[in-house]
Amino acid sequence: QVQLVESGGGLVQAGGSLRLSCAASGRTFSSYAMGWFRQSPGKEREFVAAISWSGSSTSYADSVKGRFTISRDKAKNTAYLQMNSLKPEDTAVYYCAADSRLPYIASMSGPSYDYWGQGTQVTVSS
Numbered sequence: 001q002v003q004l005v006e007s008g009g010g011l012v013q014a015g016g017s018l019r020l021s022c023a024a025s026g027r028t029f030s031s032y033a034m035g036w037f038r039q040s041p042g043k044e045r046e047f048v049a050a051i052s053w054s055g056s057s058t059s060y061a062d063s064v065k066g067r068f069t070i071s072r073d074k075a076k077n078t079a080y081l082q083m084n085s086l087k088p089e090d091t092a093v094y095y096c097a098a099d100s101r102l103p104y105i106a107s108m109s110g111p112s113y114d115y116w117g118q119g120t121q122v123t124v125s126s
Contacts, residue, residue, distance in 0.1 A: 002115055004096050004115055006021065008020040008021050010121075015085060019082050021079070022080070022096030023076070023078045024078070025077070031104075032099055033050060033051065034096065034097070037095045037097060038092035039092055039095070040092045048061055048068065049068055050070065052103065058106050059106040063089075068081060068082065068083050095117055098114065099114065100114055
């Protein structure tokens with residue numbers, strides 16, 4: 001099986017930046033898309049960003065367009081989420097996910113993903 005481990009979360013001031021990493025370990029897939037989701041207390045888990053296997057397709061939530069960038073390094077089996085101009089409303093637990101079934105699209109739907117990480121806390125202070 002494959003394990004996904006997020007890192008890079010922490011506390012940052014509004015307007016600051018963080019870069020999250022998601023490393024895949026164990027037996028990796030032949031091809032898979034990667035996505036990032038987040039969840040705040042009392043709210044549903046929401047889509048943030050996704051990238052296809054080739055990297056040619058990306059998707060972003062309207063709330064993060066122009067501020068967040070998703071990327072991947074296939075050689076390192078790692079996906080990244082660069083977060084700039086952070087706002088207090090970005091505070092959440094961030095989860096990475098892998099889609100081995102539809103690897104050629106960057107799905108915005110949680111059920112599209114079949115593997116999930118444990119989450120990493122991001123807190124943005126005002």
